[in-house]
Amino acid sequence: MPNFYLKTYGCQMNVYDSERMVHLLKPLQFTQTEKLKEADLILFNSCTVREKAKQKLLSDLGRLKSFKEKNKKLIIGMGGCVAQEEGDRLLKRIPHLDLVFGVDQVDQLPELIGRIQETKSRLAVTAFDTDPKFSLSYVRKDFSPVSAFITIIKGCDKFCSFCIVPFTRGREKSRPPREILQEIELGVEKGTREVTLLGQNVNSYAHEGYTFPKLLRLIAQVPHLKRIRFTSPHPQDFCDDMIACYEELPNLCKHLHLPVQSGNNRILKAMRRWYTIEHTQERIEKLRSKVPNVALSTDIIVGFPGETHEEFEDTLKLLRDIRYDSIYSFKYSPRVGTLAYEFSEELSEEEKNERLQRLQSLQDEISLEMNQKLVGQTYEVLVEKKSLGLAHAVTLQGRTDTNKLVHFKGDASLIGKFTRVRLTSAMPHSFLGDENLGN
Numbered sequence: 347m348p349n350f351y352l353k354t355y356g357c358q359m360n361v362y363d364s365e366r367m368v369h370l371l372k373p374l375q376f377t378q379t380e381k382l383k384e385a386d387l388i389l390f391n392s393c394t395v396r397e398k399a400k401q402k403l404l405s406d407l408g409r410l411k412s413f414k415e416k417n418k419k420l421i422i423g424m425g426g427c428v429a430q431e432e433g434d435r436l437l438k439r440i441p442h443l444d445l446v447f448g449v450d451q452v453d454q455l456p457e458l459i460g461r462i463q464e465t466k467s468r469l470a471v472t473a474f475d476t477d478p479k480f481s482l483s484y485v486r487k488d489f490s491p492v493s494a495f496i497t498i499i500k501g502c503d504k505f506c507s508f509c510i511v512p513f514t515r516g517r518e519k520s521r522p523p524r525e526i527l528q529e530i531e532l533g534v535e536k537g538t539r540e541v542t543l544l545g546q547n548v549n550s551y552a553h554e555g556y557t558f559p560k561l562l563r564l565i566a567q568v569p570h571l572k573r574i575r576f577t578s579p580h581p582q583d584f585c586d587d588m589i590a591c592y593e594e595l596p597n598l599c600k601h602l603h604l605p606v607q608s609g610n611n612r613i614l615k616a617m618r619r620w621y622t623i624e625h626t627q628e629r630i631e632k633l634r635s636k637v638p639n640v641a642l643s644t645d646i647i648v649g650f651p652g653e654t655h656e657e658f659e660d661t662l663k664l665l666r667d668i669r670y671d672s673i674y675s676f677k678y679s680p681r682v683g684t685l686a687y688e689f690s691e692e693l694s695e696e697e698k699n700e701r702l703q704r705l706q707s708l709q710d711e712i713s714l715e716m717n718q719k720l721v722g723q724t725y726e727v728l729v730e731k732k733s734l735g736l737a738h739a740v741t742l743q744g745r746t747d748t749n750k751l752v753h754f755k756g757d758a759s760l761i762g763k764f765t766r767v768r769l770t771s772a773m774p775h776s777f778l779g780d781e782n783l784g785n
């Protein structure tokens with residue numbers, strides 16, 4: 347039986363698309379392997395959000411040349427955002443690459459592979475789908491993770507000046523609520539207990555009168571669905587109705603990831619992020635007043651072109667003022683085709699590194715202080731897997747409703763289940779805990 351190897355780069359939307367690829371390859375009688383050497387089909391699902399991500403992918407791909415020389419039947423394919431960005435240029439650039447398929451060609455993967463096998467040709471197919479509707483007939487058949495990703499909206503119409511995503515993912519299109527609900531219900535029947543709704547702007551969701559809050563209310567009614575998460579909402583569209591959902595829906599997790607990008611209004615404007623710091627702070631204050639223990643996280647870019655020392659200090663101030671539980675932080679990376687690529691005042695790599703380091707060490711302090719306050723409390727944890735890197739016996743890891751990562755000793759049979767864990771010590775990015783069998 348032929349084997350396929352699939353590696354996923356980038357965001358959760360790629361993870362979701364990769365799951366669909368695995369599902370679609372089943373009828374072709376391919377078996378998935380973790381070993382590159384054993385593969386007859388190698389697929390990379392790529393990301394180009396920052397230059398580093400793209401370079402990593404291209405160097406991984408470069409190393410496959412010798413595999414191709416050893417196994418003449420080997421097919422190498424690339425999907426995802428680098429594929430979408432580069433199209434057939436990749437075939438010219440990488441002679442051992444057989445297939446380039448875009449983000450809207452995932453469903454065609456079996457057919458494309460069949461064509462390559464038959465005709466021995468190389469293919470690049472990356473046109474965006476022009477259908478105004480967005481429908482995915484994907485149903486998890488024999489794969490229902492306890493925590494599942496579900497794409498509800500694709501594309502992005504925001505065109506932030508630094509971001510390549512609108513070019514690689516095309517225009518925004520929302521999936522019909524009925525289809526989303528059906529996918530969730532089928533998953534829950536087979537054991538899914540947590541879903542993360544995905545989109546570049548989930549709160550832009552719009553389908554025949556359904557807004558994102560309305561969709562959340564619908565999903566929240568699915569019996570036995572214990573947790574609902576979503577990523578990412580946009581601060582501009584984070585309306586009162588969203589806050590009401592946090593108050594109303596017991597299975598909506600008490601965590602909000604709201605990417606702010608910068609703490610300075612001039613930079614936000616230059617980024618084409620059409621909200622102000624004051625607006626974001628007001629939204630967060632309102633949410634915190636209604637849902638007191640809600641955990642908050644965000645994305646920050648440091649070293650946007652022309653960012654002065656003072657403007658960077660404003661971002662540090664924002665972190666001190668809001669006190670996020672955690673952040674994802676990035677050095678600005680110029681992307682060809684974006685508006686900011688044309689901005690001239692690019693900061694030096696050293697300056698960006700220094701800013702990133704200062705930002706991260708400030709946030710580590712804040713995260714540790716926030717986490718220390720929770721020590722001694724008991725939380726319901728959804729156990730994800732065995733955790734690596736800790737010395738003692740069998741250690742498991744799971745997450746609280748507030749998205750805190752907890753390591754604790756426990757029986758492997760708990761994986762995929764909920765259990766109560768008392769937090770015993772705090773680190774900036776995780777906790778140690780004890781399974782609290784008494785409660």
Ligand code: SAH
Pocket residue numbers: 395396508509510511545546547578579580605607645646647676677678679680681
């Ligand atoms: N749609 C989401 C973000 C998707 S990309 C939103 O609007 O918040 C994920 C994160 O990558 C972004 O939030 C941003 O912080 C970062 N990012 C995107 N483009 C980048 C670039 N050119 N350089 C550095 N970071 C970038």
Ligand code: SF4
Pocket residue numbers: 502503504505506509510511512546547580
């Ligand atoms: Fe990129 Fe902005 Fe769209 Fe997010 S909202 S995907 S940062 S363009």
Ligand code: F3S
Pocket residue numbers: 355356357358359360392393394395426427510511514515
């Ligand atoms: Fe990367 Fe594309 Fe996601 S660029 S972050 S894989 S949308």
